[in-house]
Amino acid sequence: MVSSSEPSWDFYRTFLAVLEHGSLSAAARELGLTQPTVGRHIDALEESVGAELFTRSQQGLLPTDAALVLKPYAETLASTTAALLRAASGSKDKVSGTVRISASEVIGTEVLPPILADLQAKYPELVVELSASDAVEDLLQREADIAVRMVAPAQEALLARHIGVISLGLFAHRSYIARHGKPETVEQLRLHKLIGFDRQTAYIRMMMKRYPFLDGVRLSFRSDHSTALQNALRAGIGIGFYQTPLARRDANLVHLLPEVEVAIDTWVVMHENLKTSPRCRVTFDALVTGLLDYVRGSETEDQS
Amino acid sequence: MVSSSEPSWDFYRTFLAVLEHGSLSAAARELGLTQPTVGRHIDALEESVGAELFTRSQQGLLPTDAALVLKPYAETLASTTAALLRAASGSKDKVSGTVRISASEVIGTEVLPPILADLQAKYPELVVELSASDAVEDLLQREADIAVRMVAPAQEALLARHIGVISLGLFAHRSYIARHGKPETVEQLRLHKLIGFDRQTAYIRMMMKRYPFLDGVRLSFRSDHSTALQNALRAGIGIGFYQTPLARRDANLVHLLPEVEVAIDTWVVMHENLKTSPRCRVTFDALVTGLLDYVRGSETEDQS
DNA sequence: CAGATGATATACATAAATGTATGGTATCAT
DNA sequence: ATGATACCATACATTTATGTATATCATCTG
Numbered sequence: 001m002v003s004s005s006e007p008s009w010d011f012y013r014t015f016l017a018v019l020e021h022g023s024l025s026a027a028a029r030e031l032g033l034t035q036p037t038v039g040r041h042i043d044a045l046e047e048s049v050g051a052e053l054f055t056r057s058q059q060g061l062l063p064t065d066a067a068l069v070l071k072p073y074a075e076t077l078a079s080t081t082a083a084l085l086r087a088a089s090g091s092k093d094k095v096s097g098t099v100r101i102s103a104s105e106v107i108g109t110e111v112l113p114p115i116l117a118d119l120q121a122k123y124p125e126l127v128v129e130l131s132a133s134d135a136v137e138d139l140l141q142r143e144a145d146i147a148v149r150m151v152a153p154a155q156e157a158l159l160a161r162h163i164g165v166i167s168l169g170l171f172a173h174r175s176y177i178a179r180h181g182k183p184e185t186v187e188q189l190r191l192h193k194l195i196g197f198d199r200q201t202a203y204i205r206m207m208m209k210r211y212p213f214l215d216g217v218r219l220s221f222r223s224d225h226s227t228a229l230q231n232a233l234r235a236g237i238g239i240g241f242y243q244t245p246l247a248r249r250d251a252n253l254v255h256l257l258p259e260v261e262v263a264i265d266t267w268v269v270m271h272e273n274l275k276t277s278p279r280c281r282v283t284f285d286a287l288v289t290g291l292l293d294y295v296r297g298s299e300t301e302d303q304s
Numbered sequence: 305m306v307s308s309s310e311p312s313w314d315f316y317r318t319f320l321a322v323l324e325h326g327s328l329s330a331a332a333r334e335l336g337l338t339q340p341t342v343g344r345h346i347d348a349l350e351e352s353v354g355a356e357l358f359t360r361s362q363q364g365l366l367p368t369d370a371a372l373v374l375k376p377y378a379e380t381l382a383s384t385t386a387a388l389l390r391a392a393s394g395s396k397d398k399v400s401g402t403v404r405i406s407a408s409e410v411i412g413t414e415v416l417p418p419i420l421a422d423l424q425a426k427y428p429e430l431v432v433e434l435s436a437s438d439a440v441e442d443l444l445q446r447e448a449d450i451a452v453r454m455v456a457p458a459q460e461a462l463l464a465r466h467i468g469v470i471s472l473g474l475f476a477h478r479s480y481i482a483r484h485g486k487p488e489t490v491e492q493l494r495l496h497k498l499i500g501f502d503r504q505t506a507y508i509r510m511m512m513k514r515y516p517f518l519d520g521v522r523l524s525f526r527s528d529h530s531t532a533l534q535n536a537l538r539a540g541i542g543i544g545f546y547q548t549p550l551a552r553r554d555a556n557l558v559h560l561l562p563e564v565e566v567a568i569d570t571w572v573v574m575h576e577n578l579k580t581s582p583r584c585r586v587t588f589d590a591l592v593t594g595l596l597d598y599v600r601g602s603e604t605e606d607q608s
Numbered sequence: 609c610a611g612a613t614g615a616t617a618t619a620c621a622t623a624a625a626t627g628t629a630t631g632g633t634a635t636c637a638t
Numbered sequence: 639a640t641g642a643t644a645c646c647a648t649a650c651a652t653t654t655a656t657g658t659a660t661a662t663c664a665t666c667t668g
Binding site: 025 | 644645646647648
Binding site for chain 1: 309
């Protein structure tokens with residue numbers, strides 16, 4: 001028999017801090033503890049799990065394979081405690097406390113701010129955390145309370161509201177058209193400068209499937225940062241996909257080849273347990289109505 | 305200003321124990337602490353989250369609404385720490401330590417034991433925890449390491465292996481047929497005693513959709529316990545759905561109306577991170593091959 | 609109705625975890 | 639070389655958390 005009893009859960013927090021900061025001292029500073037204490041926590045945890053977690057050196061602690069295996073679990077613990085504290089924040093019947101929202105970069109940076117501004121004007125005590133990233137945060141891990149998703153939610157425990165489809169089309173800035181002309185057919189796209197993503201995300205793959213001509217196309221500007229792509233597009237660097245309702249806001253963007261269109265289905269998703277929380281309820285509703293407005297913009301454009 | 309610093313993570317463990325056992329004293333016994341300590345933990349946690357968590361009384365502690373809101377988070381913490389310790393168990397290259405498997409009741413009780421017996425004979429140091437229940441355990445919450453699922457896995461982070469379809473058919477024991485005769489058409493089923501589930505699970509609903517005649521049927525024996533249903537069937541109480549490969553093992557079970565068949569698709573699913581763990585890898589493989597055998601219906605060794 | 613049981617709350621002693629101070633060693637810029 | 643600055647490890651003092659003992663109240667049981 002090795003471990004007699006379960007280790008203190010605080011050790012996991014310390015463990016994570018050491019992993020993230022690379023040294024006992026740095027972790028101690030982060031946690032408001034002292035270096036010897038952090039060292040003792042790690043020693044105790046190593047004893048409990050029966051494995052070396054770090055190779056000590058004077059320039060810091062290097063995680064072992066065992067430590068890397070445990071890391072995601074510790075991260076889950078951290079995000080769960082954070083979510084717990086968020087859930088506990090705010091009173092029962094007032095709309096106050098913190099709500100964390102996850103959305104794609106484009107939606108998060110371009111579409112949500114005005115919606116959230118209205119919401120916060122209405123509820124001054126509401127604190128909003130917005131995680132705008134194209135990496136999927138997992139609602140079940142409670143990294144976010146509410147998410148705007150581009151995939152149909154599969155899990156039972158999630159409360160989902162279908163928004164509709166956001167239309168993506170090909171756009172270019174007027175200045176680009178002025179210099180390079182306007183492609184009239186899909187084939188002519190090969191002669192143009194195209195802007196696109198670097199890594200392949202799920203929805204890029206979907207797009208590739210739908211428009212195989214995109215596969216061979218050489219991109220003259222690529223980035224994983226949506227904002228960078230967007231600014232590149234607006235700066236007239238080239239032609240790229242852009243959310244139609246967003247493009248309508250900028251009169252200098254020209255819609256090219258309207259027959260090329262990708263529709264991404266959109267949901268607002270929340271964990272079922274949160275529906276009793278006023279601040280989540282209210283935020284959820286605001287996102288739903290705000291995004292419905294936004295999407296409606298893309299449908300009217302469609303008809304033209 | 306309310307709470308200056310994050311509460312000890314140990315408080316969450318204590319909190320959960322109090323929730324589950326209903327009193328400070330009982331929680332203290334469970335945790336190997338004393339009643340005053342547990343009381344102090346709860347006090348401190350209430351101070352931190354700024355809410356009353358329990359209404360104290362001499363007959364125990366009654367959770368407030370706030371406590372019930374926090375409960376699922378605390379449960380996630382508990383299952384995550386359990387999973388972490390499981391992940392840490394066993395050495396890096398040997399197949400040892402604990403692996404937790406989740407499966408439906410029927411699969412878990414009837415199909416997996418022989419597969420797991422072979423596996424454990426091969427790897428004596430492997431410890432298997434089997435959760436046989438029709439409630440879905442969540443792999444992302446790491447309640448189980450490996451799951452046998454009847455729904456297609458949606459999450460990206462999961463490593464899934466498609467097994468194929470398990471056929472369900474209508475069966476009855478010979479003794480039942482002897483007493484009540486054999487239904488020759490679907491309509492005649494209404495005249496027979498039927499055995500089925502009490503609550504509606506997802507796959508029951510699917511079945512209803514496929515065979516609408518089942519909807520109005522009055523069940524003369526119902527239970528949520530698969531084993532009870534199975535024993536009822538074998539005792540000759542009535543006619544019920546049964547997994548075809550399982551039924552083959554018992555020569556006394558008669559296949560009725562073979563045109564009525566439900567096929568449930570089956571996957572073995574594991575969290576992607578676990579594929580580097582030998583014990584999970586090995587168990588995953590064993591489950592896949594074992595279940596493939598089962599689905600294929602190769603019952604050469606079974607002569608009961 | 610009295611006594612046993614099981615609950616929380618409090619006071620005090622004790623054990624345990626933490627902090628402080630210090631020493632040793634690698635790395636880097638001067 | 640040579641300080642300066644990171645870092646970890648260890649010894650010792652102190653704070654903090656925990657356990658023990660006890661008081662008090664409610665509920666069940668004979």
